[in-house]
Amino acid sequence: MNSWNSNISPNCRCCSVPERETSEHLFQNGEVARVVWQYFNGAAGINHLTYLKQSIRKWWDTGGNARVKVVFQVVPMIILWVLWKRRNTILHGGIYSTKKSIRDANDIIRKLIVCRFKIKWDIYQWSDMVVALEGYIPSYSFRIVRWSPPSDNWFECNTDGASRGNPGPSSAAFCIRDSLGHLVVAKGIKIQDTTTLVAGARAIRECMEYCKVHRVFKVIIESDSIAMVQILEGTWKAPWSVVLEVDYIKKLRRTVSARVQHSLLEGNTLADFFLT
Numbered sequence: 435m436n437s438w439n440s441n442i443s444p445n446c447r448c449c450s451v452p453e454r455e456t457s458e459h460l461f462q463n464g465e466v467a468r469v470v471w472q473y474f475n476g477a478a479g480i481n482h483l484t485y486l487k488q489s490i491r492k493w494w495d496t497g498g499n500a501r502v503k504v505v506f507q508v509v510p511m512i513i514l515w516v517l518w519k520r521r522n523t524i525l526h527g528g529i530y531s532t533k534k535s536i537r538d539a540n541d542i543i544r545k546l547i548v549c550r551f552k553i554k555w556d557i558y559q560w561s562d563m564v565v566a567l568e569g570y571i572p573s574y575s576f577r578i579v580r581w582s583p584p585s586d587n588w589f590e591c592n593t594d595g596a597s598r599g600n601p602g603p604s605s606a607a608f609c610i611r612d613s614l615g616h617l618v619v620a621k622g623i624k625i626q627d628t629t630t631l632v633a634g635a636r637a638i639r640e641c642m643e644y645c646k647v648h649r650v651f652k653v654i655i656e657s658d659s660i661a662m663v664q665i666l667e668g669t670w671k672a673p674w675s676v677v678l679e680v681d682y683i684k685k686l687r688r689t690v691s692a693r694v695q696h697s698l699l700e701g702n703t704l705a706d707f708f709l710t
């Protein structure tokens with residue numbers, strides 16, 4: 435590969451005996467690149483490979499628990515960034531040691547971990563970071579999901595939109611139960627190809643239209659789409675794709691008093707049924 439800028443010297447700024455600066459040299463096989471890679475490879479148990487692409491691929495493929503995976507996917511990018519920064523600093527007359535390259539990469543990785551996993555960390559060395567990351571055991575929180583009937587005179591509506599392919603063939607479905615838990619109606623329709631979000635909105639609209647026509651004026655609408663709930667509560671701005679449906683729902687809410695809430699209850703089973 436040729437140098438990328440003919441106005442500057444084609445020689446590298448990383449070796450005791452300068453060589454032609456190709457991207458493979460600068461980022462993978464030059465003296466500085468080798469030292470930096472070896473520092474990070476070593477603790478990660480990855481061998482130094484001849485080509486940059488191989489090297490990055492190796493980092494991406496070397497997995498572990500969820501946290502290790504996330505960090506290993508970005509480490510190569512951070513190394514490349516630091517090598518690039520070093521090269522340009524020196525090109526413009528500055529000083530940037532190999533040690534500083536390693537320190538800077540360490541620092542970025544650490545910040546990323548703290549920020550991404552929202553943890554407090556007093557670990558500063560890459561090798562210690564790997565040990566700590568590998569010792570990470572995901573913790574799961576549980577919650578009991580059950581359907582509870584609405585209070586008197588209120589009806590509970592479970593709505594669900596599904597899109598196979600997202601976008602793709604879609605369906606919208608809803609069911610309504612009274613305060614005793616009796617099923618009042620269950621309905622599903624196939625709709626034109628769209629996204630999960632639009633299908634979710636359509637399900638709510640269909641449900642509320644049914645309520646309006648059948649004079650069901652107090653409803654609790656449950657949707658498994660957090661996005662849809664946030665949009666209808668006004669917390670999130672509606673993306674253009676659902677603006678029409680959302681306006682429609684708003685108009686219906688003038689007649690039908692609806693509380694909208696998120697539910698894990700039905701999953702996607704209701705609408706999926708109509709896709710088959």
Ligand SMILES: [Zn+2]
Pocket residue numbers: 446447448449452453459464465466
């Ligand atoms: Zn060099």
